[in-house]
Amino acid sequence: MNRDQDHPDFREFSIATQAIHAGRHPDPVYGAVCMPIYQTSTFAFESCAQGAARFAGSEPGFVYTRMGNPTVAALEEAVAIMEGGHGGLATASGMAATCTLAFTFLGQGQHMIGTDAVYGPTRVVFERDFARFGVEHSFVDTSDIEKVRAAIRPNTKLLFIESPANPTLQVTDLAACAELAREHGIVMVVDNTFASPVLQRPLKLGAHIVMHSLTKFINGHTDVVGGMIVCESAELTDRVRSVLSYLGGTMDPHPAWLALRGSQTLPLRMRVAQQNAQAMAELLEAHPKVEWVRYPGLASHPQRELVKKQMDGPGALISVGMKGGHRAGVVLLESLRLPVLAVSLGGIETLVQHPASMTHAAMNPQAREAAGISDGLVRMSVGCEDQAELLADLEQALERCPD
Ligand code: LCS
Numbered sequence: 001m002n003r004d005q006d007h008p009d010f011r012e013f014s015i016a017t018q019a020i021h022a023g024r025h026p027d028p029v030y031g032a033v034c035m036p037i038y039q040t041s042t043f044a045f046e047s048c049a050q051g052a053a054r055f056a057g058s059e060p061g062f063v064y065t066r067m068g069n070p071t072v073a074a075l076e077e078a079v080a081i082m083e084g085g086h087g088g089l090a091t092a093s094g095m096a097a098t099c100t101l102a103f104t105f106l107g108q109g110q111h112m113i114g115t116d117a118v119y120g121p122t123r124v125v126f127e128r129d130f131a132r133f134g135v136e137h138s139f140v141d142t143s144d145i146e147k148v149r150a151a152i153r154p155n156t157k158l159l160f161i162e163s164p165a166n167p168t169l170q171v172t173d174l175a176a177c178a179e180l181a182r183e184h185g186i187v188m189v190v191d192n193t194f195a196s197p198v199l200q201r202p203l204k205l206g207a208h209i210v211m212h213s214l215t216k217f218i219n220g221h222t223d224v225v226g227g228m229i230v231c232e233s234a235e236l237t238d239r240v241r242s243v244l245s246y247l248g249g250t251m252d253p254h255p256a257w258l259a260l261r262g263s264q265t266l267p268l269r270m271r272v273a274q275q276n277a278q279a280m281a282e283l284l285e286a287h288p289k290v291e292w293v294r295y296p297g298l299a300s301h302p303q304r305e306l307v308k309k310q311m312d313g314p315g316a317l318i319s320v321g322m323k324g325g326h327r328a329g330v331v332l333l334e335s336l337r338l339p340v341l342a343v344s345l346g347g348i349e350t351l352v353q354h355p356a357s358m359t360h361a362a363m364n365p366q367a368r369e370a371a372g373i374s375d376g377l378v379r380m381s382v383g384c385e386d387q388a389e390l391l392a393d394l395e396q397a398l399e400r401c402p403d
Contacts, residue, residue, distance in 0.1 A: 007025060007026075008021075010022040010081050011081055011084070015082055015197060015198055015267055016267045018078070018081050018082050019078075019082060019198075019263055019264055019265070019266050019267050020264050022077060022078045022081035022082065023035075023073075023074040023075060023076070023077035023078030023079075023081065023260065024074060024078070024260075025074070034261075035070070035071055035074045035257065035260060036070075036071070037071050037253050037254055037257045038069055038070045038071045038253050039253050039254060040065065040069075040253075041064065041065050042063075042064050042065070043061070043062040043063055043064070051063075065250075065252070065253065066245055066248060066250050067245045067250075068245075069253050069256070071253040071256045071257050071260070072090050072250070072251050072252075072253055072256040074256070074260055075088070075090055075228075075251075075256045075257075075259055075260045075263070076088030076089060076090050076228070078260060078263060079197070079212070079214075079218065079228045079230060079263065080230045082197040082198075082263075082266075083192070083197045083201055083202075083203055083210050083230040084197075084201050084203050084204050085203050085210065085230035085231055085232055086230075086231055086232060086233050086234050086236070086237050087230070087231055087234065087237035087241075088228055088229070088230045089228070089229040089230075089231075089237065089240055089241055089244055090214070090226060090227070090228055090250065090251035090256055090259075091226065091227035091228065091229065091244065091249050091250060091251060092225070092226065092227065092249045092250060092251055092252075093213070093215065093225045093226060093227050093249070094119075094191075094193065094211070094212060094213025094214065094215060094216075094226075094227040095121060095122070095125070095213075095227070096227050096249030096250075097211045097212070097213075097227035097228065097229050097249075098122050098125065098160075098191075098211065098227075099125060099247070099249065100229065100240065100243055100244045100247055100249055101158070101160075101189055101209065101211065101229065101240065102125070102126065102130055102135070102158070103243050103247055104239060104240050104243040105157050105158045105187050106130065106135045106157055106158055107133075107134075107135070108133060108134035108135070109134055109136075109155060110135060110136070110155050110156075110157045110158075111135070111136040111137070111138070111153050111155045111156045111157065112126060112130075112135065112136070112137050112138075112156070112157065112158040112159070112160060113137075113138050113139075113140060113142075113148060113151045113152070113156060113158070113159050113160070113186075114126060114137065114138070114139045114140075114142075114159075114160040114161075114162075115139070115140075115141075115142040115160070115161050115162045115163065115165050115170070115172060116139040116140055116141050116142075116367070116370065116371040117141075117162070117165040117166065117167070117168040117170055117371040117372055117373060118139070118160070118162040118165060118166065118191065119162065119166045119191070119193075119213075119359065119360075120355075120359050120360035120361065120362050120363045121362060122160075122162070122191070123139055123363060123367075124362045124363060126139075127139075127364075136153075136155070138151040139367070139371075141170070141371075142161050142163070142170075142172040142177065143163075143170045143171060143172050143173070143302075143303060145173060145176045145177065145180065148177055148180060149180060152180075152184055152186070156184065156186050157186060157187060158186065158187050158188075158189065159177060159180075159181045159186050159187070159188045159189070160189050160191070161174065161177060161188065161189070161190050161191065161207075162190075162191040162193075162194070163190065163191075163194075163195075163200075164194045164195060164296055164315060164317065165194075166193070166194060166317075166345075166355075166359070167317070167319050167355045167359070167360070167373060167377060167379040168294065168319060168371065168372040168373060168377075169194075169294045169295065169296055169301070169317060169318075169319055170302075170303070170372065171296060171301075171303040171306050171307055171310075171311075173306055173310070174190060174200075174202050174205040174206065174207060174310055175205045175206055175310065177206075178205060178206025178207055179206060181206075181208075182206065187208050187209065188206070188207045188208050188209070189207065189208070189209045189210070189211060190202035190207045190209070190210050190211070191210075191211055191212070191213075192210045192211070192212055193211075193212050193213045193216050193217070193346070194216075194315055194317055194345075194346075195311060195315055196212075196216075196217040196218060196266060196270060196315075196346070197210075197266075198217075198266055198267050198270045198312065198313075199270065199274075199311050199312045199313045199314075199315055200310065200311045200312070203230065203232050205310060207232070208231065208232050208236060209229060209230065209231050209232065209236065209240075210229075210230045211227065211228065211229045211230070212227060212228045213226075213227055214226035214227050214228045214259055215227075215344060215346070216344065216345050216346030216347075217266060217269070217270060217316075217345075217346035218259060218262065218263050218266055218346075219258065219259040219262040219263065219346075220262045220263070220265065220266060220269050220346060220347060220348055221258070221262045221347060221348055222344060222347035222348070222349065222351075223258060224255045224258045224259050224262070225255070226251050226255050226256070226259055227249075227251075229244075269348060269384055270313070270315075270316065272384040273316035273348075273382050273383055273384050274297075274313050274314065274315060274316050274382075275387065276316070276350075276382045276383070276384070276385070276387050276390055277295065277297070277314070277315065277316040277317070277318055277380075277382035278295075278297045278314065279387055279390075279391060280318060280380065280382055280390060280391065280394055281293055281295035281297060281298055281318050282298070283391055283394055283395070284318065284320050284394070284398075285298060285300065287398050288323075289322060289323055289324065289328065289398055289401050289403060290320060290321070290322060290323065290398070291321045291322060291323045291376075292320070292321045293318065293319070293320050293321075294318070294319040294320070295314060295317075295318045295319075296311070296314035296315060297313075297314030297315075298314075301314075316346070316381060316382045316383075317345060317379065317380070317381055317382070318379070318380045318382065319377050319378070319379050319380075320332075320377070320378050320380065321374065321376045321377055321378070322376060322378070322401055323403055324401055324402040324403055325375070325376045326356075326375045326376050327402060328376075328401040328402050328403075329354060329376050329377070329378045330354070331397075331400055331401045331402065332378055332397050332398065332400075332401050333352050333353070333354060333378060335396070335397035335400045335401070336352055336393055336394070336397045337393050337396075337397075338350060338385055338389060338390060338393045339351060339352045339380065339383075339390075339393070340352070341353065343358050343359050344381070345379075345381030346381060347381065347383060348383050348384050349383045349384075349385070350380065350381065350382050350383040350385060350390065351380075351381045351383070352378065352379065352380050352381070353378075353379055354377075354378060354379075355373050355377055355379055356368060356373060356374070356375045356377065359379075360373050
């Protein structure tokens with residue numbers, strides 16, 4: 001009996017079940033429970049006619065790994081189902097996903113609008129690189145819908161939103177932006193890296209496309225660089241796929257397999273990391289040496305009501321500013337013993353870094369300040385360590401900070 005015929009439609013299941021089962025089809029040869037790593041660059045044809053049919057798309061099957069691979073396809077199906085989208089496209093990195101989308105939807109003389117506090121290189125690639133090809137850009141505070149509306153031009157083709165934003169944790173009303181984008185025939189992309197599909201599903205809120213740095217929560221183990229694009233329709237998926245496979249920023253089978261394995265525990269990791277983050281944010285907010293804390297799970301978050309409406313939880317990223325400014329921030333970063341001082345985020349271990357001199361250093365300094373990324377801002381990506389031990393470590397590090 002071919003049990004794959006009984007494979008349930010995981011689109012109907014909860015995300016906890018989807019993360020474990022979606023995209024994993026029983027192996028028809030040996031019955032392997034886990035997807036094998038199809039570590040091959042190319043696939044043999046039985047005949048010239050079959051090769052021609054596969055190139056023409058009239059016969060299903062694989063041709064060449066840059067154009068598709070079974071291990072990569074399993075990951076694409078898994079994430080697409082978790083996001084509630086039509087099709088997934090795995091990329092070599094999150095930046096490869098961003099650049100592929102820009103290449104697909106923008107050309108000379110066209111305009112894009114982006115969230116001002118995006119991941120630094122996302123902004124720089126539009127301001128420095130796509131600008132060289134005549135692509136216009138406006139980076140605005142997308143948490144204010146009126147600023148988005150005011151930035152729309154007749155030639156605007158792409159609205160690129162990051163919410164919660166890196167590293168300010170500013171939250172944008174995705175449903176309101178999607179309505180505006182659709183009214184003006186603009187493609188709306190949401191970078192869902194910070195929330196992951198466990199906490200936010202932008203396609204359900206009206207976005208056309210969602211993308212990820214899969215390097216972060218989805219893989220979750222700080223051992224893979226990758227990205228993912230999920231589109232709402234077959235038409236959009238095919239359009240992006242045709243650009244991606246020629247631009248070449250596709251994913252290889254081995255990182256795809258690692259990410260497929262990592263993604264099975266995404267809901268579990270997110271639950272624990274979020275509980276730890278809430279406790280750490282509360283400790284920080286109550287501490288006399290801390291000037292401000294930005295965490296979507298605190299009543300003090302400026303869009304707390306929107307967080308409750310559009311997200312299933314506040315996530316595991318915290319931004320904090322010390323009363324002693326940048327100098328105290330450096331002491332905090334260097335005094336923490338459990339968290340690792342490193343960029344990236346969304347791993348099982350707590351990672352801490354200083355955006356102004358690290359992830360967002362390439363941004364223009366005035367634009368960085370204007371986007372709320374001050375020199376004193378310290379970012380924490382909270383992991384799954386024991387909560388009491390994390391809190392004790394944070395206490396001892398705060399004690400060492402100058403006022
Ligand atoms: N989008 C977001 C929200 C990100 O945080 C990152 C990377 C990217 C896209 C790009 O993904 P990558 O190409 O690295 O897979 N963010 C990083 C960060 O905050 N620290 O190091 C990398």
